[in-house]
Amino acid sequence: MKSIYLALGSEIDPEKYLICKFYFESQLSDEEAAESIAAESSIGTWTDVQTMKEEIKNRLAAKVFKLEKNIMHIAYPLEMFEISVPQLLADIAGNIFGIKFVDNLRLLEVKFPSKYIKSFKGPRFGIEGVRKLLKIKERPLVGTIIKPKIGLSADEHARVAYEAWVGGCDFVKDDENLTNQGFNPFKERVEKTLKSLDKAETKTGEKKNYAPNISAPYSEMIERAQFVKDNGGKCIMIDILTCGFSALQSIGEENFGMVIHGHRTMHGAITRNEKHGIHMNVLAQLSRFCGIDQLHIGTIVGKMSGDKEEVLKNVEACIYKCGLKSAFPVCSGGLYAGHIPPLMEILGKNIIIQAGGGVHGHTKGTSAGATSMRQAVDAVMDGIPIEEFIKTHEELRLALKKWKR
């Protein structure tokens, strides 16, 4: 009996099917493994059922159309999908990770029909909108995360943010695990830090942005977003994975008219293993569909895993032409000024470069750390070798002195 799930060598119309590429390892034959994955992720189960109909098989069965050593390509009929990331994931990234006879399974790539993508709202600002807001035409944006991650009071938080902005940061954000704890209540922090922002804008003549971390149960998160907006904020931050896509898509649809910054904490539990789970580029695409304007995509050179090939795929997911605005790729994690030249060489100018320890750990403090970051950007933009530039730029020289290996 020919399987309804196998259509090796078939032509697939990319406007009628969602196309997924999986890595897999199985105790079954390649064809059996492919069939069980295509079945479980579309209309099938482990046995035949009396309630199945020919018409359903013809219309909705997923088709394995290419099968190589440990790689399968599956086409899913567009009709299967709602315009809902939770629903989408339940198909192409759901039960299939648990099938007993498939030892490893990794969703490597997804290609979406353009009309499916365009049904999502996508980023409201995107790279261009964020650049316009901050009046920065060409250079990378420079940001910091307030450190220590948790423990500062709201007053201290606002003061450190001020120093970072005045030193040269365009952007300040809360860390992923700072939300509304007793030592630093959300509302007090937002009010005080936004006042710092106003002062820093006046002082520097530059536009600045601040992303308070609103991550919380959804109803609370919405109230926090509204509070930021009511206090003149222009940005909110969400931990996209610990919050989840139901909340993320909904808050994007709500459209508070603020930039949404997406931190990807917990992604490593899903994306890290090279043989299992989901590649970050897929999660990046889905975050962009939901409306994330700025997204953490790895650093290549910092404290976190993720090599050049992986990070470039994540960047591509943020910016490829698809009818939605681009999401601004954010490099964050273990960075300092000295990482900026190699990062810009690999990723170009359309990135946000964030340093936490690399700003607040500067021997002369936060403001000098921020200055060192801007100096490194200036050096690259002006085409001046960093070793030359530090002769006249003390903050950058001290940053390299402390951290260069």
Added chain:
Amino acid sequence: MKSIYLALGSEIDPEKYLICKFYFESQLSDEEAAESIAAESSIGTWTDVQTMKEEIKNRLAAKVFKLEKNIMHIAYPLEMFEISVPQLLADIAGNIFGIKFVDNLRLLEVKFPSKYIKSFKGPRFGIEGVRKLLKIKERPLVGTIIKPKIGLSADEHARVAYEAWVGGCDFVKDDENLTNQGFNPFKERVEKTLKSLDKAETKTGEKKNYAPNISAPYSEMIERAQFVKDNGGKCIMIDILTCGFSALQSIGEENFGMVIHGHRTMHGAITRNEKHGIHMNVLAQLSRFCGIDQLHIGTIVGKMSGDKEEVLKNVEACIYKCGLKSAFPVCSGGLYAGHIPPLMEILGKNIIIQAGGGVHGHTKGTSAGATSMRQAVDAVMDGIPIEEFIKTHEELRLALKKWKR
């Protein structure tokens, strides 16, 4: 210099600290790896920062208090945490999965201070509430998932549900990837299937329940929950991981007065690898905190991965005494009537046993499949060996004939 993150051999007060057990593999020494994980998951980063204060170190640093070969135990001060699952995960299951020099990391167990647990709402029904609703005192509940997973019309869905209830199922649910697609619109399905439910209750004299899958962007999900309630429904289903914990905790707090059934599709991407990610028992606890009344926890014997030891840990997470109601453990995935005796032997009577293919794949159809499930439960409850019972119970005999290996 003694690290602030290492406190090996210290006594930890379980009411003041959240205690996590991790498996890890690292290129660093055990102590260096433990230190970097404790730092990144509490107050630290990759370098010292000028903004750190002694008082923060003393109050908020996580402490590694036990370190064995590849296993570390970390105590996190309760003050770090908001009553928010997204915030909690950003601490204990966040960036640490991505640290470059830690190759594998798995969160195996979490012990929470009882006052932290009690700050969550937890299940509104729990095992007792669900039993009371269905007037079933002691035996396991029997459920089915409508199959094929997707493709039936709303009319067909309602008809198959009716057959399952009349055949003997207590509970019918949508599958994880059926939400509101064109071939089976949500509202039409809910209206028609709830009418089937009323008819089936009248016909059988038994109480029945139906869990429509409301998974969607949050605002839409809330509307769907309200629609179910307005139509007399007593249960909703959520794909807990594709939706995420921000949505889950919020909908639990909304309290629609309906049973919440949690499907764990996508969990395998996070829980499957034995060396990396998060053990399902942790996700089960968090789902219970959020208010999940019925939760998929594995099958031991079915189509999905998960051995006895793992599933028993998941069950324990659902039922351990902690001041919240118990969540009803659900076995679902590749089951049929013949699996019921061994499942009940291992897990007892406080389980919901679901079969999709094992009901609708029965040679005599859905109703007979449902009957075979109830017969298997009856056989165990009456202490009659299944080989004996099938002599007088045709549906069960046919089920074993088709599937017994």
